[in-house]
Amino acid sequence: MVNSIKGVFISCDVPMAQFIAHLNNSLPASQKFIIQVLKLDTTSMFVKPYAEEMIRDAVIKFRDENSYAKAN
Amino acid sequence: MKHSHVLLLLFVQVIVLLPLLCLSDDFVNSRATYYGSPDCKANPQFGRDINNGEVSGVSWRLWNNGTGCGACYQVRCKIPPHCSEEGVYVVATDSGEGDGTDFILSPKAYGRMARPGTENQLYSFGVVNVEYQRIPCRYAGYNLVYKIHEKSYNPHYLAILVLYVGGVNDILAVEVWQEDCKEWRRMRRVFGAVHDLQNPPRGTLTLRTGPVSKGIQLVKMPQVKIIAKNFMDMVASLPAIKLDKLYNNVFICEAILRSLPPLAKKYVLQMLYIDVPVPATMMEEWVLADGASKHRVAIDRLIQLRIFSEISDRKRGTSYSLNPTFQNNLQKHIISGGVLPREPMNSDNAIKLPSLQELETYALKQWECFLLQLINSGQGEKLTGISSSMMRIFQRGLLSQRDKDGPRLTESGFQFLLMDTNAQLWYIIREYILNAEERDVDPADLISFLLELSFHVTGQAYNLNTLTEVQNNTLKDLADLGLVKLQQGRKDSWFIPTKLATNLSVSLADSSARKEGFVVMETNFRMYAYSTSKLQCEILRLFARIEYQLPNLIACAITKESLYNAFDNGITSDQIITFLQQNSHPRCADRVPSIPENVTDQIRLWETDLQRIEMTQAHFYDEFPSKDVFEAACDFAREWRGLLWEDSKRMRLVVKSEVHNQMREFLHTQSK
Numbered sequence A: 001m002v003n004s005i006k007g008v009f010i011s012c013d014v015p016m017a018q019f020i021a022h023l024n025n026s027l028p029a030s031q032k033f034i035i036q037v038l039k040l041d042t043t044s045m046f047v048k049p050y051a052e053e054m055i056r057d058a059v060i061k062f063r064d065e066n067s068y069a070k071a072n
Numbered sequence B: 001m002k003h004s005h006v007l008l009l010l011f012v013q014v015i016v017l018l019p020l021l022c023l024s025d026d027f028v029n030s031r032a033t034y035y036g037s038p039d040c041k042a043n044p045q046f047g048r049d050i051n052n053g054e055v056s057g058v059s060w061r062l063w064n065n066g067t068g069c070g071a072c073y074q075v076r077c078k079i080p081p082h083c084s085e086e087g088v089y090v091v092a093t094d095s096g097e098g099d100g101t102d103f104i105l106s107p108k109a110y111g112r113m114a115r116p117g118t119e120n121q122l123y124s125f126g127v128v129n130v131e132y133q134r135i136p137c138r139y140a141g142y143n144l145v146y147k148i149h150e151k152s153y154n155p156h157y158l159a160i161l162v163l164y165v166g167g168v169n170d171i172l173a174v175e176v177w178q179e180d181c182k183e184w185r186r187m188r189r190v191f192g193a194v195h196d197l198q199n200p201p202r203g204t205l206t207l208r209t210g211p212v213s214k215g216i217q218l219v220k221m222p223q224v225k226i227i228a229k230n231f232m233d234m235v236a237s238l239p240a241i242k243l244d245k246l247y248n249n250v251f252i253c254e255a256i257l258r259s260l261p262p263l264a265k266k267y268v269l270q271m272l273y274i275d276v277p278v279p280a281t282m283m284e285e286w287v288l289a290d291g292a293s294k295h296r297v298a299i300d301r302l303i304q305l306r307i308f309s310e311i312s313d314r315k316r317g318t319s320y321s322l323n324p325t326f327q328n329n330l331q332k333h334i335i336s337g338g339v340l341p342r343e344p345m346n347s348d349n350a351i352k353l354p355s356l357q358e359l360e361t362y363a364l365k366q367w368e369c370f371l372l373q374l375i376n377s378g379q380g381e382k383l384t385g386i387s388s389s390m391m392r393i394f395q396r397g398l399l400s401q402r403d404k405d406g407p408r409l410t411e412s413g414f415q416f417l418l419m420d421t422n423a424q425l426w427y428i429i430r431e432y433i434l435n436a437e438e439r440d441v442d443p444a445d446l447i448s449f450l451l452e453l454s455f456h457v458t459g460q461a462y463n464l465n466t467l468t469e470v471q472n473n474t475l476k477d478l479a480d481l482g483l484v485k486l487q488q489g490r491k492d493s494w495f496i497p498t499k500l501a502t503n504l505s506v507s508l509a510d511s512s513a514r515k516e517g518f519v520v521m522e523t524n525f526r527m528y529a530y531s532t533s534k535l536q537c538e539i540l541r542l543f544a545r546i547e548y549q550l551p552n553l554i555a556c557a558i559t560k561e562s563l564y565n566a567f568d569n570g571i572t573s574d575q576i577i578t579f580l581q582q583n584s585h586p587r588c589a590d591r592v593p594s595i596p597e598n599v600t601d602q603i604r605l606w607e608t609d610l611q612r613i614e615m616t617q618a619h620f621y622d623e624f625p626s627k628d629v630f631e632a633a634c635d636f637a638r639e640w641r642g643l644l645w646e647d648s649k650r651m652r653l654v655v656k657s658e659v660h661n662q663m664r665e666f667l668h669t670q671s672k
Helices: A014-025 A051-065 B060-066 B107-112 B119-125 B231-236 B240-246 B250-259 B262-271 B280-284 B289-304 B324-336 B356-375 B388-394 B411-418 B421-434 B443-453 B469-481 B534-543 B560-568 B573-582 B597-609 B627-639 B657-671
Strands: A003-011 A034-037 A044-047 B013-015 B028-034 B055-058 B072-077 B088-095 B103-105 B127-135 B144-148 B157-165 B174-178 B183-186 B188-191 B194-198 B207-209 B218-220 B308-313 B317-322 B484-488 B493-497 B519-521 B526-529 B545-550 B553-557 B614-622 B643-647 B652-656
Touching: A003 A051, A003 B643, A003 B657, A014 A034, A014 A044, A014 A051, A044 A051, A051 B614, B028 B107, B055 B072, B060 B088, B072 B103, B088 B103, B088 B107, B103 B107, B107 B119, B119 B127, B157 B174, B231 B240, B240 B443, B250 B324, B250 B443, B262 B289, B262 B317, B280 B289, B280 B317, B289 B308, B317 B324, B356 B388, B356 B411, B356 B421, B356 B469, B356 B484, B356 B534, B388 B421, B411 B534, B411 B573, B421 B443, B421 B469, B443 B469, B469 B484, B526 B534, B534 B545, B534 B553, B534 B560, B560 B573, B560 B597, B573 B597, B614 B657, B627 B643, B627 B652, B627 B657, B652 B657
Parallel strands: B013 B207, B028 B103, B055 B088
Antiparallel strands: A003 A044, A003 B614, A034 A044, B013 B218, B028 B127, B055 B103, B072 B088, B072 B127, B144 B157, B157 B194, B174 B183, B174 B207, B188 B194, B308 B317, B484 B493, B519 B526, B526 B553, B545 B553, B614 B652, B643 B652
């Protein structure tokens, strides 16, 4: 019988995918959110539903670390 | 051509109806022919866009008084060397009876029945024996699609046209919920799949289709809000009585004549001195064949504005005649020339008229003051005389009320700021007119006054005692907006219309006075705006960081942070780039491109940087029992446009969550 799992499908470029994988690995085993890595070049993956917000926040934080704003 | 409507909010619930009983594999014998020539894809009047032009007219038996419209059939011919086994899948879009035929196919559909390469022989037969069966219609992702018919511009009329009906279902009727009587009111089926209703209930509409039986499925349609695009469209959407009253005013007739499309203008002038109705067929002969669509557009516009009235006679067909009031007034106007109800006052020493330049700056200043107050309500003193209730009305779509901090600009508010002056002015005037009823002012009077105003000469003074009470009050509001300048002498007071007023009736397409640009953009992402206006400073602050401000110069820089701020507020990179291009300083505007490419590219890149990860709610399927089930599931998902990813080797599938329920049912049926 066909099995179905609910989650979030993520499609992105390779650097972002590596970042998400790194995020996943840094979490303790109980909180890991990647269910399946779908493509060999890791540009798509299937993650648990609650991970969507967490990934977005982590990406924004990562992006902000990289930018410099002149203090005004 | 986009017709426009008065504000209509539609919230629809649709119930899917009686499924047809025969879904068996039985084909029915019949005959089929085709219309037109094999060269054209489909009759230009219908069917070109539906189902790729593979449409058919069906006999009365199948048409069933209109309920058969939109049904899907598989039709295949029975001459083995020329016919393909599968035949063609057509949608019934019209009724038509041929020589013992059930189907009159479009040329494209007819050709599809043939084996590739043998179409010409099939065309040469003219009529062929076929067998057909009814099949469920599959419109990927939709159960039911319908649109609001253009004629619903009239607020006392609503017509809907059912476009796609998924599955094997016939729409028998559509009903509207009347809140006041607490009952469902049946809409009249006009023809085919068009249902209409006179005097639809105001406000939110709830529709349902067909008698309620098994298989109820509720589908919510997104809210539909229709707005008039310019002044003339708003005039056209007035109810019939008001429009006829408007035509009593000569200037309105003239203004409307000016706004018509060129062909319509010609028709009006040609019919101006003809008293008898002119048959429609004669009018169609006035145009060449390739002008037929323009002809239709012109006639529709004239009927919409009630300039042409249509008389249908069974013997002589339809004929058109000019609205008599309109005709008389226009005739008088042509002979006597336009005489305004008021004369410009004599320029003697008592009146000191401002020069055109001064008038221009005055108008601009007032307008900017108004806009500043619009977006900065609550801050600072009240700069204009517009009452706070009026301000709140204007702010309705643009600002959102938050409890803690003051009101914030919404996404449409930001876009409003980046529009050009004519579009902004039109938005404000439209809100003003739409609100007239709440203030006990007849919108028709207001529109006629505004149109009259547009015929006055810019820069000339007109005495205030020639105006009615209502017009006087309106004038005060218009002065605050910068459309007129009020002045007072010792004995009289007068008003002077500015360019903003005289441009009101001009359609938005041809903008006469282009404001001078003021922005110089450099390749190092620095921007210099030669402007002293506070409003422009505020606008620039939306997406750039203001470095410093000198008496005639604002120096700013476009940085990643300032752009992210703008993107967070809902502004897109295209809007920013268009704003910069439209307002670039004359020195830069001559250059090609007016904004350096590295700046535009970087703005777009920063926007796409925010969209690097695409996340969709989805379901993951694996452990398929067999390859066939997997393939079937893949095709099913693909048809519903929900397939995100598939892996044939390991038989795994990712499908969007919206399609999950249908997918589950499909898999249940498959496993049986």
